[in-house]
Amino acid sequence: MSHPLDAAFSALADPTRRAILTMLLEDDMAVTDVAEPFDMSLAAISKHLGILSRAGLITQEQRGRVKWCKLEPDALRDASIWMQSFGQFEAVNLDAFERFLASELADDR
Amino acid sequence: MSHPLDAAFSALADPTRRAILTMLLEDDMAVTDVAEPFDMSLAAISKHLGILSRAGLITQEQRGRVKWCKLEPDALRDASIWMQSFGQFEAVNLDAFERFLASELADDR
DNA sequence: GGCAATCTCAACCGAATGGTTGAATATGCG
DNA sequence: CGCATATTCAACCATTCGGTTGAGATTGCC
Numbered sequence: 144m145s146h147p148l149d150a151a152f153s154a155l156a157d158p159t160r161r162a163i164l165t166m167l168l169e170d171d172m173a174v175t176d177v178a179e180p181f182d183m184s185l186a187a188i189s190k191h192l193g194i195l196s197r198a199g200l201i202t203q204e205q206r207g208r209v210k211w212c213k214l215e216p217d218a219l220r221d222a223s224i225w226m227q228s229f230g231q232f233e234a235v236n237l238d239a240f241e242r243f244l245a246s247e248l249a250d251d252r
Numbered sequence: 253m254s255h256p257l258d259a260a261f262s263a264l265a266d267p268t269r270r271a272i273l274t275m276l277l278e279d280d281m282a283v284t285d286v287a288e289p290f291d292m293s294l295a296a297i298s299k300h301l302g303i304l305s306r307a308g309l310i311t312q313e314q315r316g317r318v319k320w321c322k323l324e325p326d327a328l329r330d331a332s333i334w335m336q337s338f339g340q341f342e343a344v345n346l347d348a349f350e351r352f353l354a355s356e357l358a359d360d361r
Numbered sequence: 362g363g364c365a366a367t368c369t370c371a372a373c374c375g376a377a378t379g380g381t382t383g384a385a386t387a388t389g390c391g
Numbered sequence: 392c393g394c395a396t397a398t399t400c401a402a403c404c405a406t407t408c409g410g411t412t413g414a415g416a417t418t419g420c421c
Contacts, residue, residue: 146267148267148270149265149267152261152262152264152265153261153262153265155261155265155331155335156261156264157258168337168338214338216338219335219338222335223332223335223336225270226328226335227332228274228277229273229323229328
């Protein structure tokens, strides 16, 4: 799996991992807390986090005995940019999207 | 693999399939012509095309003994919108993003 | 009809995936 | 120290994946 896009897309292909990313959108989380809502072992979640980490979609920082997981959207952005090249469905560039985001946030608060 | 995003992302995870999509960006192609530049059997490419087709990323139309492959960017668009929601900062209202998309497209053409 | 061309099917193979369990390794706390 | 908490490691298992090969099934052409 040499190309970084391979890792990013195949990490995104799993619904558990996408759910984890969505959770991390809210806030950074410890491994145990990430695992809590899922009906699977902690070891399985630990593996999923490893895959997300190796794909660059999250980073993990050890603090004490707790490992904090943090969303890292750069790899997502690369994948997104790749998809943009199929621009038949959207003439949107990321800069425009960021301006959109900024205005959304400005409106909200 | 119940969720449509599962199929889309895991189809995109393979470099051969991404290359095929890029080729189809140029023009519709017959299966044999798709297979030509790759160093693998026709049957393997046929399988890849089946996966892309089941993911909704392409459609295939039989005409005579030739099966034409056509890029179908709707599934790509769904996946792209999902990813955009992770934009660098905060959670984004998808409805708002769709309105944004619509207005962008309206402006362009 | 006969033959080449186009594409899929079926069976097989090795490697990767997604899960399990039980043990191991740190770390924090009373 | 002794114990609970947090996380990973290692071995295992069933299933899927990405490829192969050889044999079909259609279709077009002379």
